[in-house]
Amino acid sequence: MTHSQSVVVAGIGNTLMQDDGIGVRAVRALARDYAFPPQVRLLEGGVLGLQLVYELCSAEQLLVIDAMRGEGAPGTLYRLDGDSLLKDRRTYISLHEVSIVEVLSVGEFLGLRPRVRILGVQPLEATAFGLELTPALQATLPRVVTAALQELEDMGVTVAEQRSYESPALS
Numbered sequence: 698m699t700h701s702q703s704v705v706v707a708g709i710g711n712t713l714m715q716d717d718g719i720g721v722r723a724v725r726a727l728a729r730d731y732a733f734p735p736q737v738r739l740l741e742g743g744v745l746g747l748q749l750v751y752e753l754c755s756a757e758q759l760l761v762i763d764a765m766r767g768e769g770a771p772g773t774l775y776r777l778d779g780d781s782l783l784k785d786r787r788t789y790i791s792l793h794e795v796s797i798v799e800v801l802s803v804g805e806f807l808g809l810r811p812r813v814r815i816l817g818v819q820p821l822e823a824t825a826f827g828l829e830l831t832p833a834l835q836a837t838l839p840r841v842v843t844a845a846l847q848e849l850e851d852m853g854v855t856v857a858e859q860r861s862y863e864s865p866a867l868s
Contacts, residue, residue: 703738703758705740706740708741710743716821716833716834720762721742723841727739732857758811758812758814760849761815763817763818765818773818775818778814
């Protein structure tokens with residue numbers, strides 16, 4: 698990683714609403730199974746709110762993992778970058794009151810401009826109460842984690858698999 702750029706990996710979503718929690722669950726799996734260098738921060742963003750602007754936008758690079766409605770079948774992965782996201786706000790259909798587009802726009806207004814990558818996952822059910830992912834997204838979770846690791850590798854982050862299964866504290 699060049700000059701130890703700061704990276705935030707944010708899992709966004711409501712874990713009480715079935716597949717909407719895919720981002721949070723992916724970040725939890727990353728924290729459980731992998732060791733990250735000190736400049737990488739894993740963050741459970743929950744239901745995205747403007748209070749997270751500084752948390753998300755102060756990093757030099759930002760990877761957001763979230764449920765995202767598109768045209769694909771449940772479990773379809775979508776990859777977007779921040780520039781295309783801010784240019785065409787219709788691209789990203791958020792399931793939350795405050796979308797990542799709004800957070801990035803506020804961050805940009807404040808002079809905070811991380812290099813952004815979005816990893817979106819097509820949900821099956823994200824509007825009904827439920828504490829578990831649907832079977833379709835449970836089956837997709839390992840692919841989401843692998844895709845996130847690939848994004849991090851593309852950012853220059855070296856990640857090691859953890860042998861211990863004690864979960865580190867998340868932010």
